[in-house]
Amino acid sequence: MSGLDLANRKRINTSSQIKFLGKVSRACGDDWLGLTLAKDFDLREMGVLFYAAASSSRLGDALLRIERYARVANEALTIQIARVPNCHIGFGYTGTPRQLNRHQIEFTVLVLLRLCREIVGQSLAPLRVSFVHHRSGDLRNIRELLGCDVEFDAYADELEFDAAAADLPLAGDDQFLNELMVQMCEDAISIRATNASTLRTLVENTVAPLLPHAEATAKTVARRLGLSERSLARRLADEELSFGEILDELRRDLAVRYLEEEHLQASQIAWLLGFHQPSSFTHAFRRWTGKSPSEFRISRGSFSAAR
Known part of the structure; x- marks a missing residue:
């Protein structure tokens, strides 16, 4: 803007x-x-x-x-x-x-x-x-x-x-x-011309509320979009995308946002992102950024380290 x-x-x-x-x-x-x-x-x-x-x-x-x-x-x-x-x-x-x-x-x-x-x-x-x-x-x-x-x-x-x-x-x-x-x-x-929603954005907006409930699966998202799981995968492939890629990148973006919040511990963020164990979140975050959640907060000067 x-x-x-x-x-x-x-x-x-x-x-x-x-x-x-x-x-x-x-x-x-x-x-x-x-x-x-x-x-x-x-x-x-x-x-x-x-x-x-x-x-x-x-x-x-x-x-x-x-x-x-x-x-x-x-x-x-x-x-x-x-x-x-x-x-x-x-x-x-x-x-x-x-x-x-x-x-x-x-x-x-x-x-x-x-x-x-x-x-x-x-x-x-x-x-x-x-x-x-x-x-x-x-x-x-x-x-x-x-x-x-x-x-x-x-x-x-x-x-x-x-x-x-x-x-x-x-x-x-x-x-x-x-x-x-x-x-x-x-x-x-x-x-007023209306902008058609891209499939990626539709998938992201469907996945986001499912994450804290550990229900962000391709099958669930496809059903909510009125598609079969195979049809969703085919349409994403047509755009050179995959469900796993979208889910992974969405989790990464949300993780960075959540780590800016002082009161959220790493275990809480793991739950919000749909990880079953905090260690799984830590492993994923290190893959995304090369740092652990606590190291990332320190590098950003963000509050106290994640616990």
């Missing part, structure tokens, strides 16, 4: 946003940067998406508007709404790796929750919130902001309300304005 992009208010792609927020977080020493930004974010800056949602008649209608038009605000973000048995809001990315993203997804979830609270005129409390990425330590702030317990290292990024929440009426119900905003959103998505 360049200063020129910011000065000219050009659209910045999602991958660049994620990298930028990571750098700003480290520079500012704010490990919860996404929440910090989301607390003071002016919801009107969502543009037509805000007004399309706020002018709907009920919360469920507003969420359906957000589901359909999320890419008007973010070209890589996908939102899926399910109303049975409860009101589930699922978040995902297409064409953008999910595994190194913490700040933007936390920002997105809190902003959407704030939007729901504002348009229904009450402090909605979710039944639960879950994130794919890892967090530990003091979680009181995020629990207070979201109003419920928060699960990390989950299978999916999700926000869940009681089923009755979808039927809550909105104070800004305006059929004429809603039709106008919906048409503007339809026009926007009809002229």
Whole structure:
């Protein structure tokens, strides 16, 4: 992301946003940067998406508007709404790796929750919130902001309300304005080219939430992508890739990120990456970098050595 992009208010792609927020977080020493930004974010800056949602008649209608038009605000973000048995809001990315993203997804979830609270005129409390990425330590702030317990290292990024929440009426119900905003959103998505997600990114985003559960196998990933294991292997081979290569490189990238976190011990990182034994993680990390996890932390000047 360049200063020129910011000065000219050009659209910045999602991958660049994620990298930028990571750098700003480290520079500012704010490990919860996404929440910090989301607390003071002016919801009107969502543009037509805000007004399309706020002018709907009920919360469920507003969420359906957000589901359909999320890419008007973010070209890589996908939102899926399910109303049975409860009101589930699922978040995902297409064409953008999910595994190194913490700040933007936390920002997105809190902003959407704030939007729901504002348009229904009450402090909605979710039944639960879950994130794919890892967090530990003091979680009181995020629990207070979201109003419920928060699960990390989950299978999916999700926000869940009681089923009755979808039927809550909105104070800004305006059929004429809603039709106008919906048409503007339809026009926007009809002229905006969508980037096809690469197979590698699809595999990475499917593998990431499976790692802490030691379920990141080619068979499981293929099933989640609606493919046979043989078809997945063939399609990866067409791109000169293999499942083992993608898994290994993803683990390496996540290991480096996790070693930047002071409180994470090597044994915890091994578990987060799906290794059965800490020694297996140490062996793999030495293969990746030529150093043990503790030596790597020392070379980076990163906190205390991994234990």
